[in-house]
Amino acid sequence: xxxxxxxxxxxxxxxxxxxxxxxxxxxxxxxxxxxxxxxxxxxxxxxxxxxxxxxxxxxxxxxxxxxxxxxxxxxxxxxxxxxxxxxxxxxxxxxxxxxxxxxxxxxxxxxxxxxxxxxxxxxxxxxxxxxxxxxxxxxxxxxxxxxxxxxxxxxxxxxxxxxxxxxxxxxxxxxxxxxxxxxxxxxxxxxxxxxxxxxxxxxxxxxxxxxxxxxxxxxxxxxxxxxxxxxxxxxxxxxxxxxxxxxxxxxxxxxxxxxxxxxxxxxxxx
Ligand SMILES: [Zn+2]
Numbered sequence: 001x002x003x004x005x006x007x008x009x010x011x012x013x014x015x016x017x018x019x020x021x022x023x024x025x026x027x028x029x030x031x032x033x034x035x036x037x038x039x040x041x042x043x044x045x046x047x048x049x050x051x052x053x054x055x056x057x058x059x060x061x062x063x064x065x066x067x068x069x070x071x072x073x074x075x076x077x078x079x080x081x082x083x084x085x086x087x088x089x090x091x092x093x094x095x096x097x098x099x100x101x102x103x104x105x106x107x108x109x110x111x112x113x114x115x116x117x118x119x120x121x122x123x124x125x126x127x128x129x130x131x132x133x134x135x136x137x138x139x140x141x142x143x144x145x146x147x148x149x150x151x152x153x154x155x156x157x158x159x160x161x162x163x164x165x166x167x168x169x170x171x172x173x174x175x176x177x178x179x180x181x182x183x184x185x186x187x188x189x190x191x192x193x194x195x196x197x198x199x200x201x202x203x204x205x206x207x208x209x210x211x212x213x214x215x216x217x218x219x220x221x222x223x224x225x226x227x228x229x230x231x232x233x234x235x236x237x238x239x240x241x242x243x244x245x246x247x248x249x250x251x252x253x254x255x256x257x258x259x260x261x262x263x264x265x266x267x268x269x270x
Pocket of ligand 1: 014028
């Protein structure tokens with residue numbers, strides 16, 4: 001049975017860089033051992049490794065771990081998604097076709113890890129065992145966190161772009177943690193910070209076709225880019241008059257009701 005990720009329950013530990021500056025270029029989700037791991041899209045298991053006990057080996061480069069390399073299509077192009085540090089007893093095997101939302105493993109703490117977490121990375125192309133770390137290659141020491149393809153043209157960062165963006169068909173994937181959940185209306189204004197309601201707005205805006213629309217970083221911060229996209233929606237879709245309060249880039253209750261579909265629950269206050 002396909003199941004979406006639990007809405008709003010995932011937080012990111014390490015992202016683009018480790019706290020000491022080393023390149024990571026992946027998302028670490030600090031979750032307990034045994035947490036269900038799902039396929040982000042329909043795809044094929046390109047390679048995997050199983051049978052390693054859940055014993056963290058922090059700092060041991062090359063320590064054996066359980067992992068899955070899933071080949072999917074994203075925006076009409078091949079992408080590989082690496083799931084790392086899984087528990088032994090994978091639910092899939094090499095060459096297997098999987099459906100979006102299908103459970104493929106349980107998270108764990110196998111390999112070079114400081115503790116239980118799920119590491120997810122994404123890179124262009126369908127990779128093999130020997131190239132599963134290609135996303136780390138040629139990322140410069142000064143390269144800032146990109147919003148899309150890194151300068152090495154391999155890494156897609158944040159990897160959530162791969163599972164929050166439109167499918168090639170234009171259909172929205174249901175596996176994003178921001179594809180459903182509560183939206184607090186008092187957060188939908190310029191200046192809000194680190195809010196899941198804003199992440200849900202950014203997710204929704206990323207899936208609306210706008211003239212000269214751009215893909216927003218799903219950051220939770222209601223920044224100037226988010227305000228600009230909200231204004232485009234107000235002008236182009238809600239047909240508000242330029243320069244009026246209803247086209248000021250802040251989303252009011254009536255507009256929220258139009259923007260967010262049935263998967264969301266609108267609430268006045270957090
Ligand atoms: Zn990691």
